[in-house]
Amino acid sequence: MKKMSRKDFLRWEKLRLKGKKYVVARYALISGLCFFVTMNLASWALSGLPLSKFLLLAYPALGLVTGTIIWYMNEERFEDFLADKKANARQRP
Numbered sequence: 001m002k003k004m005s006r007k008d009f010l011r012w013e014k015l016r017l018k019g020k021k022y023v024v025a026r027y028a029l030i031s032g033l034c035f036f037v038t039m040n041l042a043s044w045a046l047s048g049l050p051l052s053k054f055l056l057l058a059y060p061a062l063g064l065v066t067g068t069i070i071w072y073m074n075e076e077r078f079e080d081f082l083a084d085k086k087a088n089a090r091q092r093p
Contacts, residue, residue: 003084004077012074024067032063
């Protein structure tokens with residue numbers, strides 16, 4: 001996994017203050033819309049038909065899964081950054 005830069009750390013620290021529910025909902029909305037557009041365009045390009053309406057529940061579910069994964073990945077990177085920062089502080093005389 002890619003290490004978090006100082007800029008990413010500061011950005012995530014500011015965003016995570018709004019809470020887990022806010023962050024997951026925000027990423028769920030963004031990724032759900034992206035899934036909707038991408039999957040419908042791909043279906044239309046390949047078959048000439050839009051996806052069935054049955055799949056309308058799949059987009060929010062995919063968005064929630066993506067939002068949750070993003071939260072946990074960034075939290076892990078955040079904690080690793082803090083641990084590295086503490087380790088570097090201890091090494092300095």
